[in-house]
Amino acid sequence: MLIGYMRPYDGDQDCHIQLENLTKSNCDKIIKEEHSSAKKRTQLKNIVDHVQPGDKMIVHKLFALADSTRHLVELLEILETKGAYFQSLREGIDTSNKKGYPFNDIVKHLVEFQSDVISERTKKGLNKAKQKGVPTGRPRKPDENVKRAIHMYQSKKYSLTEIKKETGISKSTLYRYLES
Structure with missing residues (x-):
């Protein structure tokens, strides 16, 4: 069969x-x-x-x-x-x-x-x-945190570890925003 x-x-x-x-x-x-x-x-x-x-x-x-x-x-x-x-x-x-x-x-x-x-x-x-209306993909970092991380980096007063701890922005994300 x-x-x-x-x-x-x-x-x-x-x-x-x-x-x-x-x-x-x-x-x-x-x-x-x-x-x-x-x-x-x-x-x-x-x-x-x-x-x-x-x-x-x-x-x-x-x-x-x-x-x-x-x-x-x-x-x-x-x-x-x-x-x-x-x-x-x-x-x-x-x-x-x-x-x-x-x-x-x-x-x-x-x-x-x-x-x-x-x-x-x-x-x-x-x-x-x-x-369900849930956005898909990787969530974007809030713009205020990115701006604050860039400002902290450019001031040269903070280490990358301190910037990440303070803003939640990783080193690679920070560098990506700095390049653009």
Whole structure:
């Protein structure tokens, strides 16, 4: 049996891209997780618990299946133990292909996968912060402190340690403002 699995993520919240690709792969069954959270992936657990020897689990891309490299490895080991296979369409991985999959490609895809995981988590965090009205990025130092630090530095009466203690402006920040 070909079992398609999909879950929402930032690039495909409604799962349309995944559904289109899984449908083209002639899946016998397509199962959708209702949320993108790493926790309580009930549909994934159900598939893994009930997969039969010879079944193949298909995803659009690795990120849809696992939340970390370790999680991916664990899932692949479980499927292998049960005699089932795995296929990721975007990466071109198919464990049922007995000719094997070149190690270089596996490493390359694992690096891309880890990058996708980090990127998705970052995007999710930034979106949540924006929705709450929280400014993103490194906070700027108050202008009064910068001016005071420059004045203290130019007076040559204070050490850099004293300036930092008094104003909270680090040596590198002070020098950056002095250069501009």
